[in-house]
Amino acid sequence: MTFEDLIASRVRPLAxxxxxxxxxxxxxxxxxxxxxxxxxxxxxxxxQPASLExxxxxxxxxxxxxxxxxxxxxxxxxxxxxxxxxxxxGDRELAFVETLGIRNxxxxxxxxxxxxxxxxxxxxxxxxxPLFALDRS
Amino acid sequence: xxKKVLVANRGEIALRIIRACRELGIATVAIFSEADRAALHVxxxxxxxxxxxxxxxxxxxxxxxxxxxxxxxxxDALHPGYxxxxxxxxxxxxxxxHGITFIGPSADVIAQMGDKANAKEMMKAxxxxxxxxxxxxxxxxxxxxxxxxxxxxxxxxxxxxxxGRGMRRIMEEGELENAFRxxxxxxxxxxxxxxxxxxxxxxxxRHIEVQVLADSHGGIVHLGERDCSIQKPSHQKLIEEAPxxxxxxxxxxxxxxxxxTAAQACEYTNAGTLEFLVSGDDVYFMEMNTRIQVEHPVxxxxxxxxxxxxxxxxxxxxxxxxxxxxxxPHGHAIECRIxxxxxxxxxxxxxxxxSAVELPGGPGIRVDTHLFAGLAVPPYYDSLLAKIVAxxxxxxSAISRMERALAETRIEGVKTTVELCGEILRxxxxxxxxxxIDFLPDAFMVERERALAQA
Numbered sequence: 001m002t003f004e005d006l007i008a009s010r011v012r013p014l015a016x017x018x019x020x021x022x023x024x025x026x027x028x029x030x031x032x033x034x035x036x037x038x039x040x041x042x043x044x045x046x047x048q049p050a051s052l053e054x055x056x057x058x059x060x061x062x063x064x065x066x067x068x069x070x071x072x073x074x075x076x077x078x079x080x081x082x083x084x085x086x087x088x089x090g091d092r093e094l095a096f097v098e099t100l101g102i103r104n105x106x107x108x109x110x111x112x113x114x115x116x117x118x119x120x121x122x123x124x125x126x127x128x129x130p131l132f133a134l135d136r137s
Numbered sequence: 138x139x140k141k142v143l144v145a146n147r148g149e150i151a152l153r154i155i156r157a158c159r160e161l162g163i164a165t166v167a168i169f170s171e172a173d174r175a176a177l178h179v180x181x182x183x184x185x186x187x188x189x190x191x192x193x194x195x196x197x198x199x200x201x202x203x204x205x206x207x208x209x210x211x212x213d214a215l216h217p218g219y220x221x222x223x224x225x226x227x228x229x230x231x232x233x234x235h236g237i238t239f240i241g242p243s244a245d246v247i248a249q250m251g252d253k254a255n256a257k258e259m260m261k262a263x264x265x266x267x268x269x270x271x272x273x274x275x276x277x278x279x280x281x282x283x284x285x286x287x288x289x290x291x292x293x294x295x296x297x298x299x300x301g302r303g304m305r306r307i308m309e310e311g312e313l314e315n316a317f318r319x320x321x322x323x324x325x326x327x328x329x330x331x332x333x334x335x336x337x338x339x340x341x342x343r344h345i346e347v348q349v350l351a352d353s354h355g356g357i358v359h360l361g362e363r364d365c366s367i368q369k370p371s372h373q374k375l376i377e378e379a380p381x382x383x384x385x386x387x388x389x390x391x392x393x394x395x396x397x398t399a400a401q402a403c404e405y406t407n408a409g410t411l412e413f414l415v416s417g418d419d420v421y422f423m424e425m426n427t428r429i430q431v432e433h434p435v436x437x438x439x440x441x442x443x444x445x446x447x448x449x450x451x452x453x454x455x456x457x458x459x460x461x462x463x464x465x466p467h468g469h470a471i472e473c474r475i476x477x478x479x480x481x482x483x484x485x486x487x488x489x490x491x492s493a494v495e496l497p498g499g500p501g502i503r504v505d506t507h508l509f510a511g512l513a514v515p516p517y518y519d520s521l522l523a524k525i526v527a528x529x530x531x532x533x534s535a536i537s538r539m540e541r542a543l544a545e546t547r548i549e550g551v552k553t554t555v556e557l558c559g560e561i562l563r564x565x566x567x568x569x570x571x572x573x574i575d576f577l578p579d580a581f582m583v584e585r586e587r588a589l590a591q592a
Contacts, residue, residue, distance in 0.1 A: 072187075
């Protein structure tokens with residue numbers, strides 16, 4: 001299993017479980033694999049933007065380049081949307097964040113393969129929220 | 138009532154607003170910069186959105202991200218606090234354009250009063266006494282001719298100013314050119330507006346201001362005066378009290394009446410403060426602050442009115458629940474600003490990690506603060522860490538309570554103004570009351586420096 005497949009098949013579902021269940025950390029162990037995800041959450045328990053729910057394990061992978069939001073707004077994917085496994089050449093627009101009706105393009109800033117998509121269509125994101133992780137290797 | 142208020146600020150005032158909202162049953166949205174991710178206002182609000190990196194120009198002044206946060210979270214009102222966007226008329230208008238109620242006066246009134254030179258002209262026309270001065274100055278030469286007309290000493294001020302920034306005292310013509318350039322660039326850096334005007338410098342005045350509340354139905358009251366004469370060399374206030382000690386009753390009555398007239402003249406709504414210089418029986422209007430002020434707790438403690446809640450109720454369109462006859466001050470209140478700065482080094486800001494915090498309490502003490510042990514004070518913002526406020530039946534009892542509270546206060550890791558405030562409270566000239574605004578920079582700090590040098 002490549003690292004991308006691992007992220008797509010294991011880490012992302014775990015991250016979703018973590019958020020859905022409101023957990024702070026989650027550890028899953030198998031024969032040759034152990035995955036631990038944790039997040040920092042403020043108290044209050046109400047809906048929070050993605051940057052407060054950042055799965056930290058993914059970012060520590062050295063080959064991954066996490067692309068974050070510079071604005072507060074809602075995520076809009078392109079047609080067809082960039083998904084896990086999408087190969088990107090050059091500086092391509094992956095999606096945009098809509099702020100006050102203005103389209104803020106999210107660019108790949110170079111070639112790579114989309115390894116993680118952190119957000120969903122229409123999701124509210126704030127400054128610094130992770131949107132995509134690109135594998136530059 | 139509003140369903141959800143976006144708190145467009147940080148630090149102690151963000152907490153103050155969140156508290157008022159919670160007591161009124163209103164949900165809150167905090168905004169924060171990356172440098173404030175661990176801040177208390179982020180934790181205490183119902184929701185929190187990061188709006189930019191540490192420098193305020195890209196976060197707490199980032200209008201698109203702040204408005205977008207309000208729209209995404211469904212906030213129906215926004216409280217700007219003080220500083221940042223609180224007196225930005227364009228921002229107030231943008232809020233209105235997006236259907237978000239700006240908790241403060243209308244954009245038009247903010248613009249009128251925010252242009253300090255224009256505000257003076259308006260007040261003059263309404264019969265409010267003002268200091269002799271000029272309009273906006275185009276050049277140092279323009280300033281020199283203005284100063285010759287008014288007579289030295291003069292004061293250069295930023296038209297977009299506040300908090301003492303962009304202000305310069307000039308005793309004679311030789312100092313004018315350098316001071317003009319310095320004031321201009323300071324104003325440009327702080328307010329994005331380098332326009333400068335000039336006023337006659339009133340020697341040895343007191344800074345006395347009057348709090349007003351006006352609703353949108355024509356109801357208006359004043360909540361007496363605050364004496365803010367203890368100011369640092371930068372003109373920023375350090376200790377404030379209410380009522381003003383030793384102020385003649387007829388001067389007080391005149392100040393309060395003039396303040397109400399002035400607020401009515403500009404069709405003011407919400408909480409506002411009219412600042413005056415007082416010299417003997419002479420009073421001069423300086424400027425109107427169209428926001429809640431740092432020192433509002435001293436008024437709250439002697440009038441028993443929650444000014445932030447009143448701001449919210451007024452913004453929602455409710456009439457004031459009281460008239461002038463229902464208001465009377467009880468006792469005396471003093472506030473000390475505890476700043477992260479080093480009084481021994483010209484009040485240089487002291488960013489760093491606060492390793493330990495012990496705050497005072499007990500009878501007659503209120504502490505408004507965002508401090509906690511482990512807080513990293515970012516280098517980007519105002520240095521205010523805490524406001525300690527003491528109230529007593531008399532000024533003497535308020536002072537002794539404050540001295541006791543300061544002695545209980547322990548903040549480790551950064552330099553603060555705790556000890557300096559204690560020293561000022563023990564100075565016989567402060568105890569006597571009615572010191573002028575030059576007391577701290579020109580007398581007390583000079584003597585203190587001399588004493589430290591000898592020690």
